[in-house]
Amino acid sequence: MPRCWLFKSEPDAFSIDDLAACPKKTSGWDGVRNYQARNLLRDEVKKGDVVIFYHSSVRPPAAVGVAEVVKSGYPDRSDGSTESDPPRWFQVDLRYRAHLPEPVTLEAMRSKKALENLLLLRKGNRLSILPVENKEFQAIIRAGGLDPAKFLS
DNA sequence: GCCAACGTTGGC
DNA sequence: GCCAACGTTGGC
Numbered sequence: 001m002p003r004c005w006l007f008k009s010e011p012d013a014f015s016i017d018d019l020a021a022c023p024k025k026t027s028g029w030d031g032v033r034n035y036q037a038r039n040l041l042r043d044e045v046k047k048g049d050v051v052i053f054y055h056s057s058v059r060p061p062a063a064v065g066v067a068e069v070v071k072s073g074y075p076d077r078s079d080g081s082t083e084s085d086p087p088r089w090f091q092v093d094l095r096y097r098a099h100l101p102e103p104v105t106l107e108a109m110r111s112k113k114a115l116e117n118l119l120l121l122r123k124g125n126r127l128s129i130l131p132v133e134n135k136e137f138q139a140i141i142r143a144g145g146l147d148p149a150k151f152l153s
Numbered sequence: 154g155c156c157a158a159c160g161t162t163g164g165c
Numbered sequence: 166g167c168c169a170a171c172g173t174t175g176g177c
Contacts, residue, residue, distance in 0.1 A: 010163090034161095034172075057163055106164080124170045126162050 001152065004137035005045060006052040006063070006120055007094070008128045016053045016065040016099060025096035030076040032089060037129040042073040042090040045129070050151045051094060052132060052140055054120070055103075062103040063140050066151055067094040097151060100144030114139035 007029065009015065019027055032038060046069060053065040075087030109115045119130045132140075134152070141148040 008163090036172095059165085061164070126171055128162085 001134065002049045002068075003044070003046065004050050004052070004132040004134055005040075005069075006054050006130045006132050007067070008054045008056045008130075010057045011055045012057075015055065016067075016096070019053070019065075019067060019094065020096040020099075022096070026070055026093055028071075028076075028091045028093050030078045030089075030091040032076070032091065032128060034126075034128065037127055038088075038090055040129050040131070041092055044131070045069055045073060045092050047072045050097075050137065052137065060105040060107065062105040063100060063109070063144060064103045065099045066097040066141065066146070068097055068151070069093070070095045098146060100141070100146060102143070102145040104140050104143045108143060109140065112139060112143065 011017075014027075019025065029041070032041060049069040051067040051069060052063050053067050054063050055061060069092050071093035073090045073092055075081075076089040076091040077083075077087075078091075079089060081088065106120070109118060110121055115121065115136055118132070118136050119125060119127070137152075138148040141151065
């Protein structure tokens with residue numbers, strides 16, 4: 001069973017539509033400059049895992065789609081570092097899977113019993129990459145109008 | 154190692 | 166634009 005994650009993105013910078021428009025619908029998820037998130041990208045997020053794509057800093061903030069990890073963590077050189085430098089930041093590659101027919105807003109997530117422990121809803125949470133429980137993933141995808149089983153094979 | 158100052162995130 | 170809640174930096 002793949003693990004489930006939630007990746008935040010400001011759609012003005014990189015949206016789910018941008019991902020869907022990439023060649024092979026695939027893009028490197030670079031630019032993460034937070035050590036906790038870096039550790040997840042380096043050590044935990046694996047090829048085959050599923051990702052809820054979340055739009056932040058827009059109204060309303062919402063889960064808008066699903067992606068899959070097609071490449072596990074590897075060095076992110078978007079800071080200008082080179083092969084010879086020890087890697088400081090890491091990225092994974094994501095491939096677009098689907099839009100949620102009904103985006104699931106932050107407010108809607110707060111109102112769901114199945115999501116009461118969702119890390120995204122924790123006060124003060126600022127991590128841009130969050131682990132999501134399998135049942136939480138299912139609840140969000142179902143609320144968004146899709147069958148979660150389609151992504152959990 | 155402490156902690157004040159500063160920067161960033163992100164909902165509202 | 167505001168501001169709470171962080172994370173980071175750097176002087177000591």
